[in-house]
Amino acid sequence: MTPIAPAKEALALHGGTPVRAKFLPYGRQSIDEEDITAVAETLRSDWLTTGPKVGEFEEAFAAWVGARYAVSFSSGTAALHGAAFAAGLGPGDEAITSPLTFAATANCVLYQGGTPVFSDVREDTLNIDPERVSERITARTKALLPVDYAGHPADLDALHKIAGRHGLIVIEDGCHALGAEHRGRRVGRISHMTVFSFHPVKHLTTGEGGMVTTDNVRFADTLRKFRNHGISSEARERQAHGQWHYEMVLLGFNYRLTDIACALGLRQLAKIESNLARRRQIAARYSETLSSISGVTLPVVQDHVLPAWHLYPVRLKLDSLKVSRAEIFQALRAENLGVNVHYIPVHLHPYYRDRFGYKPGDYPLAESAYERLVSLPIFHGMTDRDVEDVISALRKVMAEYAA
Numbered sequence: 222m223t224p225i226a227p228a229k230e231a232l233a234l235h236g237g238t239p240v241r242a243k244f245l246p247y248g249r250q251s252i253d254e255e256d257i258t259a260v261a262e263t264l265r266s267d268w269l270t271t272g273p274k275v276g277e278f279e280e281a282f283a284a285w286v287g288a289r290y291a292v293s294f295s296s297g298t299a300a301l302h303g304a305a306f307a308a309g310l311g312p313g314d315e316a317i318t319s320p321l322t323f324a325a326t327a328n329c330v331l332y333q334g335g336t337p338v339f340s341d342v343r344e345d346t347l348n349i350d351p352e353r354v355s356e357r358i359t360a361r362t363k364a365l366l367p368v369d370y371a372g373h374p375a376d377l378d379a380l381h382k383i384a385g386r387h388g389l390i391v392i393e394d395g396c397h398a399l400g401a402e403h404r405g406r407r408v409g410r411i412s413h414m415t416v417f418s419f420h421p422v423k424h425l426t427t428g429e430g431g432m433v434t435t436d437n438v439r440f441a442d443t444l445r446k447f448r449n450h451g452i453s454s455e456a457r458e459r460q461a462h463g464q465w466h467y468e469m470v471l472l473g474f475n476y477r478l479t480d481i482a483c484a485l486g487l488r489q490l491a492k493i494e495s496n497l498a499r500r501r502q503i504a505a506r507y508s509e510t511l512s513s514i515s516g517v518t519l520p521v522v523q524d525h526v527l528p529a530w531h532l533y534p535v536r537l538k539l540d541s542l543k544v545s546r547a548e549i550f551q552a553l554r555a556e557n558l559g560v561n562v563h564y565i566p567v568h569l570h571p572y573y574r575d576r577f578g579y580k581p582g583d584y585p586l587a588e589s590a591y592e593r594l595v596s597l598p599i600f601h602g603m604t605d606r607d608v609e610d611v612i613s614a615l616r617k618v619m620a621e622y623a624a
């Protein structure tokens with residue numbers, strides 16, 4: 222008797238039963254009772270903002286990362302703005318960054334009246350390619366703004382060498398990379414300034430929130446003023462002039478993070494090691510099992526880094542598939558998998574096209590990656606069942622569409 226091949230399961234997109242009954246997002250927060258208690262205690266305290274939790278969170282964060290100073294901000298975007306200001310970026314200045322990032326990375330240069338200059342990514346890690354960066358440097362270049370894409374640190378050695386040669390400041394966008402390591406050193410203690418985000422999909426959340434870490438006392442001082450209207454509120458000045466006295470010494474903003482948020486951040490920071498361990502476990506399971514699925518390329522990890530796995534982005538081998546990324550994306554969504562795409566290259570957003578004249582083809586590696594990328598769900602609260610559902614759904618969809 223000839224064996225009968227098992228019937229291929231119909232895709233949910235075509236009316237079949239989805240792999241999951243409930244939608245699984247690509248990322249989400251984990252909040253436990255300790256977090257809720259800490260926030261409630263702060264709500265009952267005298268200080269909802271500018272109180273003691275802010276300093277406590279900043280000190281604990283700096284200590285964990287291994288930086289001398291950490292200055293909190295109301296978002297990662299505000300933190301990037303602060304870093305661009307502290308670096309002295311202004312009209313006429315250029316900062317070189319990756320096109321494959323969230324728009325906020327480049328926008329912070331525009332906030333300061335400077336010009337973001339994009340430089341294409343490496344094909345393997347999708348991080349900015351240091352060799353191309355050198356070609357983009359002009360007399361106006363003031364800063365490099367590498368992004369640790371998906372939580373894999375950029376080529377920080379090479380970038381710092383270039384920065385040293387040209388007297389540039391390195392502002393690292395580490396919004397994906399809290400807990401990542403580069404040659405055994407944690408992201409946050411390597412660059413002149415490193416920026417983090419505490420949005421709910423990140424490794425640690427405060428609702429909205431951000432941080433800049435630095436070893437440079439002048440940067441730390443400027444960052445503190447900038448996020449507080451540019452006000453210098455040194456105790457000795459207040460004593461000299463009476464308690465009411467303060468001086469605005471630069472044009473800042475209200476970018477403060479509240480004590481409510483910092484109380485949550487402190488509790489979340491206490492769980493960062495286990496959150497990272499869980500993300501690494503999930504990534505290892507994906508890498509081990511998904512390598513047998515044809516039609517996808519898995520993320521590359523360089524030998525000298527330990528990624529933080531904010532994202533797990535696979536790339537579709539479009540040549541060996543019957544359909545486009547859009548159809549695969551819809552098919553995975555129909556299976557109730559919250560896949561996503563990171564990122565539409567920044568230069569292709571209408572604002573950047575209209576203002577700077579960018580067009581498709583300007584950064585071919587970032588664009589080619591974008592057309593193929595699909596971020597699979599990864600977050601520390603995922604159960605083993607969730608992880609296996611992702612694997613099953615990807616296997617089911619790719620089997621349907623393999624050419």
Ligand SMILES: Cc1ncc(COP(=O)(O)O)c(C=O)c1O
Nearest residue numbers: 296297298323325396418419420
């Ligand atoms: C690479 C990158 N930079 C900056 C940001 C901005 O952070 P936030 O959302 O906290 O403003 C994000 C947020 O998703 C990000 O992914």
